[in-house]
Amino acid sequence: MTIELAVAIVLGLAAILATARLLYRQYRSDAATRSRRWRMAVLMIAQPLIAALLYFAVLPPRLPGQAGTMIVSTAGAADGASEGAGDIRVALPEAPPAAVGERVPDLASALRRHPGTQRLRVLGAGLSPRDRDAARGLAIEFVPAPLPRGLSGLWLPARVGEGEEFWLSGRVEAMPGGSVELLDPGSQRVDRAVPRGDGGFALSAVARSAGLAMFQLRLRDARQQVIEQVDVPVAIEARPAPKLLLLAGAPGPELKYLRRWAADAGLKPHTQISVGAGLQLGDAPLNLNAASLAGFDLLVLDERAWESFGETQRNAVIAAVRGGLGVLLRVGGPLSPRTRAQLRELGFEPGAGADASELRLPAIGTDEAATRARLGPGSVDAPRPRDQAPAEAPALTRRVLALDGARLQPLARDADGKAYAAWRALGQGRFALWGLSDSFKLVLAGRDDLHGRLWSDALSALTRARSSESARIDGTPRQDVRTRVCGLADGAQVLPPRGAAVALVVDPDTGRERCAGFWPTSAGWHSLRQGERLLPFYVRARDEAPGLRASELREATAGLSLASAQRGGAATGAQAADGERGSPWPWFFAWLALSAGLWWFERSLRGRYSAAE
Template identity: 40%
Template structure:
């Protein structure tokens, strides 16, 4: 059975349409058409008077004050102002512990507008359920992005990147733990910079990133953690023919503390070195094999198959190009998992300066030996002339060493658990002869670090820049662990079962400094420890401000308006429609009266 609303709608519609048709057909002219239109409008207004449209309850806009909201902020008409704990004191604002509490208290809110710097992570975990408006504030002057250095083996070069706002023309300096400047860069208009130095003593060190304005005044000093890895000597086998390259590789390996054995075939059955065997058992005891292209070809299919099997098990292989690559040569490389093209033409190597100035170069090199002549290998020495074989790889070829123009010096591809690398510079030893032994050591250190067999150890996953007062996840925990704060207090790290195989636990550091994560001894496995540097939150204020703004904007854009049925609604006011119905009915009555008075051609109602 139809409801009252549907029944009334049908009766009103029939009456209004009938009257409109009667006026339009029985009396032509504009007055008849006007009367017909007024009949339809009168019927519609009568229906709206009886059944006003449904309107959402409330309709307020919630103003949410966060950090750096102006203290003179006031709510306007239809607005309600609340202040989160991070917001300053604002007259008339209702203090709430979080955004969820504000939404529970004010269910009539239809729109949210975020003021200030943005929402902390606490308030971005859940959806708001209503549209959100937010405009990020400009970056704070100073450091707004920092890419800290990755864990670096001792003796290798590390790099860090960053971005500064409002410091164009200023300088970015890197200070070592002793406070000495080891690198410096001028900050350009875009604000980005990259700094680097040599990682020396193993352990966790605290470098300092110093930013200066264009007037050379210090703007900020930011601690930068660097973890220098103490690894057992890398076990390397050098295979090929006697050459200057092999000579200087042996010398560098000895200086770097690498456990190097070699087999250099001088021809005529004469072999120099320790006589390295390339069988399965011997390769299992090695971390890296450096072999030139001719020696690799002389191994034959069986020898290369044994090398490929060891490579898939985790061994690193470096193929050193000493001659142009032929089709057969490239095919033998593919058997090891290395797919490249070209390699028959020599291209010059572009070498950037080792340091921006002589002082920085001296600091990077550290104290020299007593027998080193003064003025040897100085900053003003000419750049050595080097060439590289022009090879081209696909997307799977990862560059480990590149020149100043981005051209490939050494690149690797994955093969099972191991990596195979191609070294394209046949005369890299010329760097040593040309006074750039530091660069020679840096290149080969980067190459071997990229392909060496991975070592086991306790190295949990932690954020690159942990800060005080922020929750962080510590992953990679396979057993119970504890964390020791700088003040000596210890806390258990409880692994979250929902993290699954990742083994993650939550840590909320309350003070800056070095925190140590330890795992107890289990069976034959000894106790292990891992140190991380927690930075003071104030030191990364500019970075935190940018991250907060960006994440809040992303969260705000993800909020959508829910369906209308999900909102509380009620009938709107009927009196505006009733007033309109009276006016339309009165005008219709006057027009009909006037038409009746003009002549008998207008029929009487009902007859």
Template identity: 40%
Template sequence: MSSLISAITMPAMTPLTIAALALVAVASLYAMLRTAMQRTHSGASRALSAALQLGAALAFALMLAPPLSTLRMDAITVLTPGASDAQLDALPRTQSLIVLPGSERVGLPSGAEYAPDLATALRRHRSAQRIDVVGAGLPPRDLDATRGRSLHFDAAPPFGITALDAAPRARAGTQWRLRGRVAPGVRQVLLRDPAGQIVDRATPAADGGFVVSTAARAPGLATFMLQAADSEQTVVDRVSVAVVIESGAALTLRIRAAGPDPDQKYWRRWARDAGATVGATVGLSDQIALRDGDAALDAATLAGTDLLLLDERSWAQLSSDEQASVLTAVEQGMGLLLRVTGAVDDGVAAQWRALGLPLEPQPQLRSVALDQTLGLREPLPLTAAPASLADGASAWLRSDAGETLAAWTARGAGRIGAWLLIDSYRLGLQGEGGHYAALWSDAVATLARPQVQPTPPPLPMRAWVDERSQLCDLPEDALLLDPQRQPLPLLIVQGCAALWPAQPGWYALKLGGRDWPFPVLAADDGRGLRAARDAEATRALAAGEGDPGPSAGADAPAEAPIKLPLPRWPFAATWLLLTALLWWRERRDLQAG
């Protein structure tokens, strides 16, 4: 405020203005003298009337010749979306205010300039070497325009969903997880499926972090909705999260168990439902075994096997030739999972340690929890076998307490893993079938024979309507299709092309006869994410982490500050109010007389 007052000066007045002001002064003086000579009113009433007349005269004079304020030419203020009321009240009045698209609102200072982008504003103010950004920050299109200028950033408070990590592709039958962060004030995060039904919800942690998940079911394109709600269950932000659900390669899995148990029974059912070819041999007694499909362990069969599951007793029952055949198949790429279902013989433990698995027998079973690891809705105690896995192998499953429950080691082109959980089937019994599928999908994906899959091209991680995105590593015959499957022109320069999508939906990049779909969000979709992205980029530039580059206005001649009159309407409104009060007092006195 002090800087504003010091910047205000009185304007140079024309003879006509001087004459008008003199007339107002004479009339005001006459009115005050006339009021002072009235004996019918008390001294306080005459003083009040004189004060109103003096105030009305002063307001009228300022309306005729408003004071001048100094406007800096070397600095501008840029208003971006998301600015708070407190930030608007604190806007400097001594430099030009530029309003970017999306920042329009009621109550902005008079004289604010609207510009389609920052580059346009800087062409109008070529002498500006300081840019004060207020709000959520500059969008990507405006970042380059700041090069060579001093940038200062007054960030708006974050809101809604500020960070999100979700895999753009998922295999059918697996659990698709979304991790992110929300701003203070968000009390619940909801995940809705394409039909609008709530499939998961989470309460953010103290730092705003959250995890939600759902089963990736039928192959195809799916768009889920992630919503952030406040304490009154009002949705304050939302973002569409798209995923490409792929069928994946059909695997051949084989299992040998020394005896029947619920876990391998449910596992075989899940594997078949997931589209795998399953061969099983389950021992019922010394001379009787239940066979389901081909589970032979000869070289030819193992060469066509992607993953073999054995428990500690079935491993001990293998002949030396069968063990050698299994290990040879692992070296050629097959995966081997050694399940611990009970007490482990010292000889078997020593053999497994020789394979690189740091297994140590333990005296008894123990309870473990995977509630946080899997994101279960209700607590579910599970059971670990009487063994432990020490450091020395790569763990892919740990309990909530950090205990290793599954680990693997490499052998040739394949992998050998150890598994300690003996009752994972209870996940399905408690209604957590999606988490059961995710648990075993991760195990199969970690150990199974590597599958040759086409590598997706680099696609936009998150794109919005009317915002520039970039596609790279493109061949000359690349084709881009819009949501209606209509081709869009691509100008490919050195393998890259720019894209300004005009409508939301699924776009597809067609390469070599294959479509690679990616989503484009509507302009009002994911506002919290967009604001957080812009704030991070603007903050980095303000801290000097960006490329300063040459300034388009660095060679422009410096311009002296200019004087602009203050708005007349506040003085006119004040004069009208005081005049109305004087008129009302005079009417009252006439009626009383």
């Protein structure tokens, strides 16, 4: 209940009781001393009038003309906005010098100077984080300025594992016929893309070694002239290598090159290869049970190893999958009826797999220079000249399996879009079928980059999930702009590139999110320290990548405008109730004069029958 409603109820009850008192006295009086009708009418009308005057003396009405639209000019605002009666124009500090309106240090100051404001019309790039809290709860109309030419959006993973391939996506403005290139820290082009009709693009690269790396995006126009170059910071982590278990029913080239790739990737797989008559090659034999499988993150086996399992071993593998283990079953030949029945129990309907067909890998989309950069210089024993043209990927062979079920997720597709590998979730883990039988031909053809990418993508999708970093940094940190950091522990600090550490104070109103605000004063790599753990993040310079800055302001302000539209007129009415009231003294003196006159009139004999006689 609001104070206005409470006061109105109290005064209304007082007026009703006063009127009832008059009627009761009139009823109980003798006929000779009763009041005449006009006297009773005056007394009864005076009661609600006195109550209304007292209400306005306590809560004066709003001043007329104070509740209107405030036109707010921000960066890049034009002067073509029309004004209505009662509208107010203000200009924030980042607005152009020629912007029309009263100069204010921030939006909160403008709202205090004009307390009856109900609506905002924001012109230009949008509201900065400094002004967004003050705008919440108001009805907002946003008239955005055009985004500048060049990069207007960039999304990339916060952290990447060592040796992993990562993707970044973005958006450009006003670049018809242009292209976007991704350069590695050595300034070699590793990928290139032509933006789509909406300006979107996607690029990929490989994080070769752990550390803080600085890639770059280079934007070219239709004449191949460089129009912008933007830094792309990537934090590469030396994550613990997943523990891999390789089981095979017989040796073969596919397993040989898979083992070699896993060793080069730092996985150090535990391998067991059956050669018949109870003999095995590779590492020391393991008993497949819950205890041994709990020490691995991924199991890769072929159909012959699967068929050699007893019921106890197979149940142990399935239980381990439900506990989080990833399993990839390589199908290199026809499946037995027993194996097909077991796979049906797991949710697969692969068919017999008796036929084989040719497979072409999808084109990656990189040009020749980018492909050479991905291949690298080769090894000491087999160096690769920088000007050597990359070999064409050979045709491969796949088993014909039905992997397009509704409950299956594609793991890999060929050039025609048909899945040759798919997985489904079992409990906390994933079980996958793999139909490609001769990926080793890629290595023999000199395309070990494709071979590594093929297996890296597959195993990354299936490996047992690890717990992720709880702390997060919202948005893109920028110099002198408030950054929101959440998931903080007690004693969290930010280590800037220069100067002393900055302690973060958790806002209690954020509850379980445990967020705090941080204002970086310098650009470059910072680190969030929580105990012994360090989380690196990059802060862009104040004027770096102006297109990204403009897009961030636009999206944040558009979100406020959308939220106000969803609230409808409720926020407008609530804000109007918070405006400045008029002076209470005229209403108080009117109430005092009427109360005094009514006090005299009630005690006089005017309008009584006895007085008339």
